[in-house]
Amino acid sequence: TPKPSSAASDVYKRQSVMRSRLAKLGLNLPQDQRLQLSYLTTQVSYDDANMMNVENKQQLWEKLGSSDVRSQNFGLDYSYTPDNPLIDFKAKLYYVDNSNDQSTLTRRSSPGYSITYQTDTYGAQAQNTSTFALGELATLKANYGLEFFYCLLYTSDAADEGLGVD
Secondary structure, eight states: OOOOOOOHHHHSSSOOEEEEEEEEEEEEEETTEEEEEEEEEEEEEEEEEEEEEEEOOGGGGGEEEEEEEEEEEEEEEEEEEOSSSOOOEEEEEEEEEEEEEEEEEEEETTTTOOEEEEEEEEEEEEEEEEEEEEEETTEEEEEEEEEEEEEEEEEETTTTTTTOOO
16 A cells, blocks of 8 residues: 655544444344334544645644544334234334534634534334235235424533633
């Protein structure tokens, strides 16, 4: 592999870390039913950078700050699939927590700051698939359902918390 030029090598020094975790716990219930709990989390941390001046090869990139983005998903799934072509029912309750903790560095006359962007989502889904036989050679499937979700959005910064950012 070719070695990057010294001007481009600063880009490779920027750190980025991603971590994910997944856990599921399922339980088969009587009467063709199933219940499953699930948890998924992803965290990404990275430096924010900006290209400054293509003529100055020694200082081509400038670090502007960093971000730490996290997403957590919690779910409870239920399914009911009896020996009935009209019923293949699935339902889900979920909660999703997304946040971005972002900080910028002081740059020339612009002061640095820290801010958190947060989104919390609560939701429910339900769906059913009905299968209808249309003679010996064809079937018709009807899938129908609904979904409801509610989102809370907010931000907080150092000034909101009284930490004295000028």
